[in-house]
Amino acid sequence: MQILAQLLVSGVAVGMIYGVIAFGYQLTFATSKTLNFGQGEALMLGALVGLTVASFVGYWVMLPIVLAFGLLQGAVVERLGVRPAIKSKSESGWIMATIALGIIFKNLAENIWGRDDLKFPSPIGERSIEVMGVRVLPMEIAIVAGALAMMLAVELFNRRSVFGKAVVATANDRDAAGLMGINTGQVITFSFALSSMVAALAGVLVAPVTLTGATMGSALGLKAFAVAIIGGLNSGLGVVVGGLILGITENLTGYYLSTGYKDVPGLVLLLLVLSFKPSGLFGKKTIKKV
Amino acid sequence: MLRVENLVAGYGKVQVLHGLSMQVAEGQLVTLIGSNGAGKTTTLRALSGMIRPESGRITLHGADIAGLPSHAITRRGLAHSPEGRRVFSTLSVADNLVMGAFPRLTGSRPRGDVAADLDRMFALFPRLAERRAQLAGTLSGGEQQMLAMARALMLNPDVLLLDEPSMGLSPRLVSEVFATIARLRESRVTMLLVEQFAAAALDVADFGYVMENGRLSASGPAAALRDDPAVRAAYLGTAH
Numbered sequence: 001m002q003i004l005a006q007l008l009v010s011g012v013a014v015g016m017i018y019g020v021i022a023f024g025y026q027l028t029f030a031t032s033k034t035l036n037f038g039q040g041e042a043l044m045l046g047a048l049v050g051l052t053v054a055s056f057v058g059y060w061v062m063l064p065i066v067l068a069f070g071l072l073q074g075a076v077v078e079r080l081g082v083r084p085a086i087k088s089k090s091e092s093g094w095i096m097a098t099i100a101l102g103i104i105f106k107n108l109a110e111n112i113w114g115r116d117d118l119k120f121p122s123p124i125g126e127r128s129i130e131v132m133g134v135r136v137l138p139m140e141i142a143i144v145a146g147a148l149a150m151m152l153a154v155e156l157f158n159r160r161s162v163f164g165k166a167v168v169a170t171a172n173d174r175d176a177a178g179l180m181g182i183n184t185g186q187v188i189t190f191s192f193a194l195s196s197m198v199a200a201l202a203g204v205l206v207a208p209v210t211l212t213g214a215t216m217g218s219a220l221g222l223k224a225f226a227v228a229i230i231g232g233l234n235s236g237l238g239v240v241v242g243g244l245i246l247g248i249t250e251n252l253t254g255y256y257l258s259t260g261y262k263d264v265p266g267l268v269l270l271l272l273v274l275s276f277k278p279s280g281l282f283g284k285k286t287i288k289k290v
Numbered sequence: 291m292l293r294v295e296n297l298v299a300g301y302g303k304v305q306v307l308h309g310l311s312m313q314v315a316e317g318q319l320v321t322l323i324g325s326n327g328a329g330k331t332t333t334l335r336a337l338s339g340m341i342r343p344e345s346g347r348i349t350l351h352g353a354d355i356a357g358l359p360s361h362a363i364t365r366r367g368l369a370h371s372p373e374g375r376r377v378f379s380t381l382s383v384a385d386n387l388v389m390g391a392f393p394r395l396t397g398s399r400p401r402g403d404v405a406a407d408l409d410r411m412f413a414l415f416p417r418l419a420e421r422r423a424q425l426a427g428t429l430s431g432g433e434q435q436m437l438a439m440a441r442a443l444m445l446n447p448d449v450l451l452l453d454e455p456s457m458g459l460s461p462r463l464v465s466e467v468f469a470t471i472a473r474l475r476e477s478r479v480t481m482l483l484v485e486q487f488a489a490a491a492l493d494v495a496d497f498g499y500v501m502e503n504g505r506l507s508a509s510g511p512a513a514a515l516r517d518d519p520a521v522r523a524a525y526l527g528t529a530h
């Protein structure tokens with residue numbers, strides 16, 4: 001029982017990371033029907049830039065700098081990789097372009113930070129807290145809180161501010177949004193910026209509990225993609241639930257079966273969802289009145 | 291106010307408009323009628339930048355706007371209530387109206403009193419007032435049509451393009467929409483109205499253009515067109 005509770009708790013932390021990266025996939029999908037397949041690399045860059053910046057200015061000043069870096073990095077990906085493909089009405093150009101940019105970012109990181117994994121010190125201590133026999137790392141709590149805060153902030157922005165509503169309008173109907181005087185090209189750039197910013201923050205959050213290095217993002221980005229599909233690319237809460245499901249099943253499989261099979265349940269789940277409910281477990285069929 | 295010269299436009303390689311010239315004077319209600327597929331919607335799309343004209347000039351306040359992206363044209367004061375309503379389905383009725391005022395709220399148009407205009411729209415369309423917090427996607431077709439029109443008006447436009455505002459409405463709502471259009475004309479809103487109900491459109495309009503296969507086949511003061519035997523035979527039904 002104790003062990004099960006322990007597995008659940010650590011599964012939740014990893015699951016939140018999957019969820020928040022998947023949330024990033026949703027952001028760009030909503031406005032442009034495209035994804036940044038370099039989300040994992042955006043996370044990795046966020047962690048490494050954060051590590052370096054923190055060594056100069058300390059952890060807390062580093063946070064806003066990493067957020068700004070994430071915004072910029074996402075905007076670059078959209079301008080270089082996605083916009084030309086959207087303009088030329090290419091169905092798949094953006095897939096290749098964002099994957100290619102991801103690989104370039106990974107190579108760049110290997111050259112700057114080396115191939116070895118680095119240690120990202122936890123800002124709030126590494127000693128685990130014991131709650132009813134279950135050990136929790138302070139950073140695991142920070143991951144859950146940080147991820148939820150991030151998603152809540154974006155949601156509030158979309159619902160309350162005029163610019164946020166313009167993002168929702170663009171997601172609903174891009175041409176009609178243009179007729180409102182909304183520069184929808186800028187909105188799409190912004191959604192890529194936001195999605196990379198979310199990933200960069202996820203990187204900073206997860207780095208202290210994993211190792212930090214150029215390759216840390218690839219698997220995370222891929223699994224979060226599975227979560228986005230499982231949860232539904234247009235269902236806000238679905239990705240959190242999907243992330244938690246994946247994080248927990250991975251942990252359970254790793255313990256009760258073998259760590260060798262850890263990645264299997266997520267992929268099986270992905271295949272099942274794709275064949276039985278392609279809009280995702282929580283995806284709503286788009287309601288469109290004609 | 292709005293002047294179109296030799297407009298050529300279409301979709302990809304398919305040319306739909308073959309050199310169209312027309313104008314809408316300030317404070318006037320001009321209607322554009324014609325049979326299905328004549329190119330009326332395409333004309334409005336080219337005017338508002340939803341499609342890029344191949345050639346020709348479109349001037350608004352004397353400045354050429356042909357080829358500008360639609361957000362730039364809107365910011366210059368042209369509002370377009372498009373065919374098929376196109377309301378923002380996951381935004382509330384009130385937020386849809388706020389989006390209509392986006393250029394005013396973000397500094398690219400004179401701000402004026404947005405809240406007062408919102409109230410004005412709710413007074414003009416009481417059905418929307420009752421549903422202001424409802425998601426636009428859950429409105430009935432007729433309510434969405436009113437919302438699309440009110441949303442375009444929220445720009446405080448210099449020119450308003452209306453594409454079949456009566457489409458899909460019950461006869462009672464159709465006459466309500468025409469009454470609203472007549473009231474807007476009274477308050478000197480400059481409008482270009484595309485309508486399937488040609489007779490009703492010519493009744494409220496100052497001037498009319500008749501379109502056939504991407505070209506104008508007739509034009510003139512609305513009253514004159516209404517009495518034109520050729521126009522009557524083709525668009526108004528002979529038993530009028």
Ligand SMILES: Nc1ncnc2c1ncn2[C@@H]1O[C@H](COP(=O)(O)OP(=O)(O)OP(=O)(O)O)[C@@H](O)[C@H]1O
Pocket residue numbers: 301304306324325326327328329330331332333373
């Ligand atoms: N998106 C599009 N792609 C290709 N062709 C189009 C497109 N939209 C319209 N057309 C074609 O352009 C021509 C003019 O269409 P348009 O919609 O402008 O007609 P309309 O006068 O508005 O007709 P209706 O009264 O039925 O609304 C038609 O032949 C139509 O098939």
Ligand SMILES: [Mg+2]
Pocket residue numbers: 330331332373
């Ligand atoms: Mg039409």
